[in-house]
Amino acid sequence: MIIRKGLQPTLLEKPGDQERIVLHFDLDAFFAQVEEVADPTLRGKPVFVVGHSMTSGVVLTANYEARRYGVKTGMPLREAKKLCSFACLVPADSAKYSDTSEQIFAHLATYSPLVEIFSIDEAFLDITDTYLPWGTPEALALAIKRWVFENFRLTLSIGIAPNKLLAKLASEWKKPDGLFRIRSERISEALESLPVEKFCGIGPRLAIHLHQMGIFTAGELGRFSESILHKRFGIMGSVLKRMGQGIDHSPVLPMDYEPEPKSMGHSYTLTRPTRDRESLFRYLLWLSEKVARRLRRRRYEGRVVHTVIRFSHFETVSKQHDFGFCTDHGGTLFQCAKRIFARIDRPREPIRLLGVSVSDLRPSGREGWLFEEGLRERRLLEALDAINDKYGEFTLRPAFLAFPDDQKIASRALQLFGSGRH
Amino acid sequence: MITEINDPIEVGAVFRKGSLDPVWFVWRGRKYPVQRVTFRWKGRSGESWLHSFSVFDGTNTFELIYDSKLLHWRLGRVNAE
Numbered sequence: 001m002i003i004r005k006g007l008q009p010t011l012l013e014k015p016g017d018q019e020r021i022v023l024h025f026d027l028d029a030f031f032a033q034v035e036e037v038a039d040p041t042l043r044g045k046p047v048f049v050v051g052h053s054m055t056s057g058v059v060l061t062a063n064y065e066a067r068r069y070g071v072k073t074g075m076p077l078r079e080a081k082k083l084c085s086f087a088c089l090v091p092a093d094s095a096k097y098s099d100t101s102e103q104i105f106a107h108l109a110t111y112s113p114l115v116e117i118f119s120i121d122e123a124f125l126d127i128t129d130t131y132l133p134w135g136t137p138e139a140l141a142l143a144i145k146r147w148v149f150e151n152f153r154l155t156l157s158i159g160i161a162p163n164k165l166l167a168k169l170a171s172e173w174k175k176p177d178g179l180f181r182i183r184s185e186r187i188s189e190a191l192e193s194l195p196v197e198k199f200c201g202i203g204p205r206l207a208i209h210l211h212q213m214g215i216f217t218a219g220e221l222g223r224f225s226e227s228i229l230h231k232r233f234g235i236m237g238s239v240l241k242r243m244g245q246g247i248d249h250s251p252v253l254p255m256d257y258e259p260e261p262k263s264m265g266h267s268y269t270l271t272r273p274t275r276d277r278e279s280l281f282r283y284l285l286w287l288s289e290k291v292a293r294r295l296r297r298r299r300y301e302g303r304v305v306h307t308v309i310r311f312s313h314f315e316t317v318s319k320q321h322d323f324g325f326c327t328d329h330g331g332t333l334f335q336c337a338k339r340i341f342a343r344i345d346r347p348r349e350p351i352r353l354l355g356v357s358v359s360d361l362r363p364s365g366r367e368g369w370l371f372e373e374g375l376r377e378r379r380l381l382e383a384l385d386a387i388n389d390k391y392g393e394f395t396l397r398p399a400f401l402a403f404p405d406d407q408k409i410a411s412r413a414l415q416l417f418g419s420g421r422h
Numbered sequence: 423m424i425t426e427i428n429d430p431i432e433v434g435a436v437f438r439k440g441s442l443d444p445v446w447f448v449w450r451g452r453k454y455p456v457q458r459v460t461f462r463w464k465g466r467s468g469e470s471w472l473h474s475f476s477v478f479d480g481t482n483t484f485e486l487i488y489d490s491k492l493l494h495w496r497l498g499r500v501n502a503e
Binding site for chain 1: 424458460461463464465466467469472476478501
């Protein structure tokens with residue numbers, strides 16, 4: 001920021017207000033597109049990428065042919081099949097998608113040091129200081145599109161704008177295989193009649209609230225009274241007002257940036273709701289071990305454990321417990337999660353989702369190991385982690401997770417928590 | 423229709439300039455020519471790196487998996503018309 005002596009900084013001199021050039025990169029229907037490229041017999045046909053059960057669950061991604069029938073990502077498979085009964089079902093292959101995504105993101109880093117990975121198939125790039133060798137931001141975007149197509153035969157859509165909010169909107173503008181730029185002088189025009197639900201962060205529920213207030217377009221949102229928005233939505237009200245005006249100061253964070261975590265957790269939706277408490281405890285232990293591994297990898301410990309249960313009729317209940325001391329031990333987390341589970345469980349009701357998380361985190365190692373027993377346990381954990389780092393997650397695991405009596409759950413859990421489906 | 427197989431197979435492959443290309447494979451006594459490698463990716467399984475290939479024989483698509491530690495190939499899945 002340049003502040004000249006005796007002059008007030010102008011709006012343009014505020015951090016974030018300076019003309020940035022942000023690019024949003026979005027692979028079109030990524031999982032489905034990868035499957036279509038990998039299998040030429042699928043081309044031109046509607047395709048659903050689904051979970052391994054192939055009979056239940058949700059559509060993870062539908063290709064554009066399937067979308068023409070109204071099928072959307074996240075739609076229950078049963079519902080999707082009603083809309084498009086002849087679609088080809090392909091089981092998802094996470095190794096295939098993550099390896100492809102990693103290679104593409106590594107290439108994006110050759111265009112700018114500021115590449116923020118937003119999801120497995122989306123990223124933001126701040127190219128303000130790096131686009132000149134290509135002449136224009138659009139030429140740089142075309143170079144990325146060309147490289148991805150030449151190397152993977154995949155198409156993507158790119159949006160270019162002065163900030164992340166608008167770049168993401170712009171990439172949606174001409175999907176698939178699109179390239180669209182929102183220039184700063186055209187922001188008001190672009191937003192005037194844009195439905196509010198098009199913004200990333202305004203979901204169906206929030207949109208209903210806004211509609212009830214007579215706000216349907218981004219233009220209307222940007223002109224709406226901030227104090228009324230604030231009264232209704234709290235601090236989110238000001239954020240919404242700025243969204244309506246196309247203002248977003250958030251920076252594009254470099255790939256290796258990791259914010260301080262406030263909590264860490266994992267949840268799992270069961271293939272079928274179940275009443276079998278022993279199976280549920282296994283999942284709970286698995287989730288606890290997974291959380292503990294993550295805590296140890298990032299060198300954190302936590303003292304408040306949360307357990308969440310979603311019953312088959314979608315009612316979600318959660319409770320927490322404060323240990324009074326910090327831990328990163330899976331078994332300890334599990335014992336606590338199990339106690340919380342017992343407090344909120346309704347034994348007659350089938351359960352469809354379980355979750356375990358830990359909050360009130362602090363860097364590990366503050367509380368020294370005074371007793372030999374604690375030290376031995378710590379050494380054992382370190383040895384287990386070293387083995388699992390080398391040979392893959394859950395190569396060594398508690399015996400309770402061996403699932404001797406339930407091979408179906410065992411194989412599902414291994415798919416989820418093991419090193420891949422291979 | 424996609425069918426999971428996971429059978430061990432015999433594969434003829436060419437290692438060329440840091441790239442590995444399967445050119446034929448034998449599965450259940452029948453030799454299949456690889457007309458095109460349509461996609462390739464890798465992933466870890468324990469200590470092994472698994473190199474996977476989607477290959478097309480002109481009619482059907484097959485997934486071949488090469489374990490670089492154990493030096494063996496298997497047929498992962500088939501999408502047969």
